[in-house]
Amino acid sequence: MIPRSSFNAFLEVIKSRRLPWEVSEINAIHSLQLIMRDSFQDTEDSDSKALKFIQQNDTERQGIDELSSVACEMVRLIETATIPIFGVDSAGLINGWNVKIAEMIGLQASDAMVKSYSLNQLHSRTF
Template structure:
């Protein structure tokens, strides 16, 4: 499902024309609003009085729910970090713009792919364990995974992410999937690798026994004493 487009279609093309919402659908809407209202009350008890509209005013409830969902989708889609969601079977069903930018895989290409198809071999076990633990309710933090790059980025190095996971739950608190929120650390990893390589080259040159490799080198400290 792609909530942003589906709710947009609902609001723009079939407003006032759809068949009446049945009781099961209204119960689901009420449950979601109760959850949202409860979360807001916990965070802002003095400023949030009541965000649940009257039960009888069903059209207003649907409109307000659409606004809330659209706002949630917009916030996730415009987040400055890669975010993707995986269902209980390990298939991607959510992919934000930053994930598409960093990894090079468009939303329509990512949706429906098994997440393990995107990760490098050395990260398969880590991601598998994270999925299993999070689906059991144990959310993970600070795990490092490597994801393949796609599209124009395919020839570049893989993407290094530090990720946290959280559970996606239904109204009865059953875990439906896993949300991954990542931080792109590819640049930092590359910098560390380059520094280590240069440091190693420096050490090999400084302590080489070959007199033809480089002329004699010495270093002095601030007091003029030889330090190397």
């Protein structure tokens, strides 16, 4: 099975097993995306001066603390979600895995992360 069709098959299975996302969950994810995008753009613009500026400016320090807090809350939201969620890096390797996906696939997060399963390997374990 080619990767695109295997992913489509995976989506069909998931559609019948998941509940719709709540508005608060979607809003939290969107907010985190915006915060992360702004944070990375600020860092790119100021290059190495960003570290010195953060050390000198309490407002920036508070922003970093807030970003960290939001990121921790997002991790908690993903870990306690009632739907299966997994993250994939740019190389196609799994870098996030919640309890529901572990129940569905039958592979614990520690095993998925350590072995760096690709999506094709995940697909072969599922179907």
